Amino acid sequence: MSAVEMILAALRAGAGNPAVAEPYAVLRRRLPPVLDPGAEFDEETLEAARVVLRLAGPRYTVGIHGAEGVQVGDHNVQILLTLPPLSPAA
Template sequence: MSGVELVVAALAAGASAGLTETVSSAVRDAYGALRESVLRRLPGRGEELLDAEQVEPGVWEARLREELTASGADRDQELLAAAEDLLTLLPSGSKYQVDARGAKGVQTGDHNIQTNNYG
């Protein structure tokens, strides 16, 4: 993943995580720090790009990727570090994180019913 892709992925993940009520203050703070880094990197256009709620996600990401690439964001160590910090705080794309090594009869999900017969 390139530096610009890392930043765009972190912004998208942080924005969607921010829509939930259960997001931690650490995630909110990391997302805010990343937004501030992007705004410093893209003066004038950054806020318009980051707050474009009416734009389809694919279009938003393409525009942001283009602006970040043109600005040299892939070489901005502060910006890249802020994106990495945010991504380390977010779950890795799954609602559940399960380590089931050696387990029997494991089930993940919501509202499940399970019957185990060991014999």
């Protein structure tokens, strides 16, 4: 993972996550307004990104090809209704 990819992953993982609010704020303060794909980052900025990623916890890749009724994520609710078939119009 490149430095920019790691920082972007940390920004995604930390946005709106109260568990990492403080480390996320530290990372945001260390970044320029626009990330250049070829940018070089100092070790303190990279460490801030590592801290956010470590505290945010693991992310999973879920394969759902061909599946039906799949829920991905936390705190989901699924309600299934079985309805009778429509009768043909008379």
